Amino acid sequence: MAWEPKIVGFLCNWCSYRGADLAGISRIKFAPNVKVIRVPCSTRVEPSFVLKAFQSGADGVLILGCHPGDCHYVEGNYKTMRRMPLLKKMLVQFGVEDERVRLDWVSASEGEKYAKIINEMTETIRTLGPFSSNGREGDNGKA
Amino acid sequence: MGKLKLALYWAASCGGCEIGQLQIGTKLLKLVEVADIVFWPVAIDVKYKDVEAMPDKSIDVCLFNGAIRTSEQEHMAELMRQKSKVLIAYGACAFTGGIPGLANMFNRELIFERAYLETPSTINPQKVLPRTQNTMPEGEISIPTFYDTVKSLRQTVDVDYVIPGCPPEEKTTWLALEALINNQLPPKGTVISHTVKAVCDDCARKKDVKKIKKFYRSFQIIPEPEICLLEQGLLCAGIATRGGCGAPCPAANMPCTGCYGPVEGVIDQGAHFLSAVASVIDSNDPAEIQQIINGIPDPAGVFYRYSMPESLLRRAKIK
Numbered sequence: 001m002a003w004e005p006k007i008v009g010f011l012c013n014w015c016s017y018r019g020a021d022l023a024g025i026s027r028i029k030f031a032p033n034v035k036v037i038r039v040p041c042s043t044r045v046e047p048s049f050v051l052k053a054f055q056s057g058a059d060g061v062l063i064l065g066c067h068p069g070d071c072h073y074v075e076g077n078y079k080t081m082r083r084m085p086l087l088k089k090m091l092v093q094f095g096v097e098d099e100r101v102r103l104d105w106v107s108a109s110e111g112e113k114y115a116k117i118i119n120e121m122t123e124t125i126r127t128l129g130p131f132s133s134n135g136r137e138g139d140n141g142k143a
Numbered sequence: 144m145g146k147l148k149l150a151l152y153w154a155a156s157c158g159g160c161e162i163g164q165l166q167i168g169t170k171l172l173k174l175v176e177v178a179d180i181v182f183w184p185v186a187i188d189v190k191y192k193d194v195e196a197m198p199d200k201s202i203d204v205c206l207f208n209g210a211i212r213t214s215e216q217e218h219m220a221e222l223m224r225q226k227s228k229v230l231i232a233y234g235a236c237a238f239t240g241g242i243p244g245l246a247n248m249f250n251r252e253l254i255f256e257r258a259y260l261e262t263p264s265t266i267n268p269q270k271v272l273p274r275t276q277n278t279m280p281e282g283e284i285s286i287p288t289f290y291d292t293v294k295s296l297r298q299t300v301d302v303d304y305v306i307p308g309c310p311p312e313e314k315t316t317w318l319a320l321e322a323l324i325n326n327q328l329p330p331k332g333t334v335i336s337h338t339v340k341a342v343c344d345d346c347a348r349k350k351d352v353k354k355i356k357k358f359y360r361s362f363q364i365i366p367e368p369e370i371c372l373l374e375q376g377l378l379c380a381g382i383a384t385r386g387g388c389g390a391p392c393p394a395a396n397m398p399c400t401g402c403y404g405p406v407e408g409v410i411d412q413g414a415h416f417l418s419a420v421a422s423v424i425d426s427n428d429p430a431e432i433q434q435i436i437n438g439i440p441d442p443a444g445v446f447y448r449y450s451m452p453e454s455l456l457r458r459a460k461i462k
Contacts, residue, residue, distance in 0.1 A: 043422075048414035051455035068427065082432050083421040090417065093248065095460030096274035132460070 005125035009034040009054040009062040009118075010034075012014070014072040015107045016064035022111030030115035031122035034062060042103075043056045043076035047087045050101060060100045060125040064117070067105040077105070099124050100131060147203045147323070149174075150182035150194075151233075154209030154216035155243040155410055160234040161185045163310025164206070167317050177324050180213035191219070191273060202227040204323055206306070209315065210236040210452065212295045215287035224300040229328070231319065235309040235402045237296035238334075239412070241453030242309070245444060250291045264373045295452050305334040309402035309449060312388045318355045322421035325444045332419075336387030339407040342399050343381045345390040348372065354425035358438030361397060371422070372398045376438075378445050383409070383416035400448050 007090050011017040023030065039045055042065025050061045063084065065077040084103040092098055102121055104116045153160065167173070182189045205227035206406050211217050224230050235241040246254060255272045259265060264417040275288045296302055306319045329335065338344060350371045359420050361377045366372055372379040372393055380401030381393060392399050405412035413423060426432050439445060 016410065046414065047418045047421075048411045048455060049412055051411060055455045077420040078427050081427070081429060082424040083229040083418055084443060085429075085433055086417055086421040086436050087414075089436060089439075090413075090446065093441070093459065095462065096455050096456075 003129075003130055004124055005033045005059045006057060007034045007060040007062055007121060007125060008058045009036045009064065010042065010049065011036055011037050011106075012042045012044075012065040012072075012077070013038055015038050015066035015105075016042075016109050017069065019064075019106040019110045019114040020110035022108065023114045024111075024113045028111055028115040030118045033125070035120050035124045040073065041076040042080040043073075043083075045080065047083060050087060050091075053133065054096060054100075059128070059131045060102070060121060062117070062121050063101070063103045064106045064114070067107055070107065089110070096131065097128055099128060108121075148181050148201065149178040150202045150205040150223065150227065151180065151185075152182065152205060152207050153184065153221060154219060154237070154296070155212040156209030156234065156236050158185070159310040160208035161234075162314070163234065163308065163316060165401035166310075166313040167320070170317055170320075174320060174324070177366050191222075196224060197226050198221075199225055200228050200361070201332060204229045206233040207296055208233040208237050208310075209296075209357050210240050211290075211296060211299045212243055212246070213287040213289055217290075220296055220299045222242065229303045229323075230296075230300065231304045232302045232308055232435050233306045233316075233450040234311055235307065235404065237302075238305045238453075239292055239450035241297045241449050244293045244295070244449070244451040244453075245447070246293050248443060249459070249462045251289055253461065255289075266289045283429045287461070293452050293460050297387045298452065300344070303331050304328070305404075307334055307336055307385060307403040308388060309400075312391070314389070315387055334385065334404065334407075336385055336403065338386045339388050341406050342384045342386045342390050342393070343371075343383055344404065345386040346371075346387065346399075348379055348391070349395055350374070353423040355420070355423050355435065357424065357435060360416065366396055368396060372396075373423075378420065380416055380446075380448070382419050383412055384421065402449050404450065411453075412450045413443070413454050416446045 011020055042063055045063050053061045059106055068077055071077040087099055088101050104117055179303050182194050205223045207223055207230060211220055231240045236243055256377050259267055260270060261271050276285050306315055309313055315336055323336035348371045349369055353374050355376055366375045366377060377398040381399040384399055384401045385403040385406050387402055409415050424432055424436060
């Protein structure tokens with residue numbers, strides 16, 4: 001079977017998850033590669049969740065939250081906005097390409113935007129190819 | 144009851160753990176009253192073959208420090224496990240990989256190139272690199288294999304307890320040894336320390352709301368002596384690090400570097416540290432946030448200073 005990008009999508013319950021719902025209800029066609037995990041807020045996504053996704057075989061991680069200023073918990077998404085750039089900077093040191101993690105904002109009314117982001121992300125990861133957290137250095141036993 | 148049989152071994156480490164062990168000072172005399180040291184390469188002349196000749200589980204306790212980087216260290220980890228009833232990971236390297244674990248940002252090839260060819264003090268025109276097998280006029284000789292990836296002791300063999308620290312503080316070492324002498328060891332797997340809370344709990348500095356406009360490296364500022372170092376923009380790992388050390392580094396105006404490992408319940412110390420630090424950046428503007436983050440030139444090295452091999456990603460992917 002041909003390789004397909006595996007993307008983990010963390011969607012905030014209040015905006016982005018509803019945006020995804022709207023995309024579905026509106027019968028918009030988009031790539032099936034994102035496995036959605038609903039979280040109460042984008043800031044629930046601790047950096048370790050992203051690492052865990054890569055460790056578990058994901059090729060990309062997508063984090064979607066409410067637009068800045070619209071957070072259900074007032075400033076949760078601002079914390080996400082601060083964490084993800086630092087995490088991405090560190091991931092590059094680990095050999096994880098910058099494009100493999102994407103943070104974006106999708107409101108409950110943005111079904112179209114949701115579908116567009118999913119398609120873009122899927123294509124980006126397809127171009128990058130599969131990610132394996134072990135790289136070629138996983139085989140410790142060999143000289 | 145006869146005397147305890149105690150062994151101490153070092154793998155990929157700096158020798159600091161031996162200093163940590165000697166720091167217990169006159170309590171050493173108390174220790175040798177109840178224990179015989181049967182193996183300790185730094186101090187007594189017992190060969191590997193002598194240890195191999197000992198019956199299995201004949202050593203009561205082994206304090207093992209250092210990470211696992213070569214086949215020799217891996218062999219010794221397995222041997223000490225086989226010969227010891229209780230195996231204790233002593234110090235940050237055995238616990239989470241430690242400073243040698245930072246080499247997981249590279250691989251063997253890159254490390255050899257750097258160490259044997261590129262360093263300014265090296266003269267090696269024939270470009271000789273270490274090889275496991277060598278044919279000499281006298282016959283085949285071999286040296287231990289140098290692995291691509293550094294592992295902690297816990298990732299190599301089953302470990303009963305951990306004594307954290309780089310090196311462990313005298314009081315932490317004694318806490319464990321006392322439990323051992325009195326035969327009151329905690330449940331298997333315990334990280335032996337005076338507290339399960341973070342270093343901040345031990346730290347006497349005044350703590351207030353944390354908002355960071357600019358990160359500093361320790362050589363860039365002389366911090367105020369009484370205010371939380373993180374609030375002053377220094378990357379102090381206290382918030383993500385197990386306490387019990389008594390916070391001697393912040394007391395000396397230096398940020399905590401995280402040697403006691405993650406607090407209870409946390410798997411990935413670096414991600415935890417990163418998350419806490421980034422959340423308190425004092426800006427809601429993406430461009431400014433990026434600029435503040437630029438003040439951290441080496442996030443992986445700072446956040447995983449002692450715990451790269453035990454992090455979720457364990458090592459960098461080298462293309």
